[in-house]
Amino acid sequence: MGKVIVVTSGKGGVGKTTSTAALGAALAQRNEKVAVVDFDVGLRNLDLIMGAERRVVYDIVNVIQGDAKLPQALIRDKRLDNLFLLPASQTRDKDALTPEGVEQVMNDLKRYFDWIICDSPAGIERGATLAMRHADVAVVVTNPEVSSVRDSDRIIGMLDSKTLKAERGERMEKHLLLTRYDSNRAERGDMLKVEDVLEILSIPLLGIIPESMDVLRASNIGAPVTIADARSAPAMAYFDAARRLAGENVPISIPGEKRGIFGKIFGRKAA
């Protein structure tokens, strides 16, 4: 049976979709079967980040309403054979997702895939609660910024109360993925440090993704950053995070872009 991961945050724009795509592609490169599922009905974007926007025929709402079979709706990635996307509907409203329908889809996916990664919409409403409902593991994506940390705290509370695991009295496994981290700014005292966010949210750290131009470049070309440029700093941080998800013990390193004198003057990496 596959493991269900929800990538969630409460706040929008912190990197949920980027992280879903990057972790999905990283796990698929370990030869495991992965499905990434977009729960953002009405505002889907995972298809675009995965570079599959022109290949969407059916979506999760079609599957739930019986208009399409699950294998018809799944889009196979062109670069990785064992990576699949289940897109969200762009035209329906978020009420088109029903708890029973989502449960059926999740149970079917778990039979075929090793990992099912659910990209949650922002907010705390239906789409977000349904995305987290069936999760075994939660990845809480947080920026080192006050509003993001506050919303993550709220989402952690919901993960502990509104999921199937919580209702069964089991403990939901939660991990912090700190994104858009700038170690230089944190060192100068202009940005919350890793330790600050960890102390406030008190959940274990899955990884630190550095603020990087490579993330935007990857989304421009329509590839997860772990495919677009596997040697880039954010990709390597996502690969490490994926290994930790898979149970490997990988020591955490803070991706600090060491800047030389030229970097300091011109505001970018000297290398």
Place this chain on the structure above:
Amino acid sequence: MSIFRLFNKPRSAPLARERLQVLLSHERCSMDKDLVSLLREEILAVIAKHVQVDADKVQIKMDRGEHVSILEIDIEIPRDAEVLAA
């Protein structure tokens, strides 16, 4: 802004951390019903039972601190309301 001040901006991260700690300690224990908000509603209800309170004449201030919170309710009671109640 002088060039001197540019290099001397106070560090903002410690303040962010402190504000979050205070805020979240409140939000965590009071997700359903905040005690201070509950008190505010009930106190106003009790007063409304005896005095016709003009909503514009009520000032409510709240200050949530790390160890104590302060609820300040300032109600203007007109002289004729006092006479009526007596």
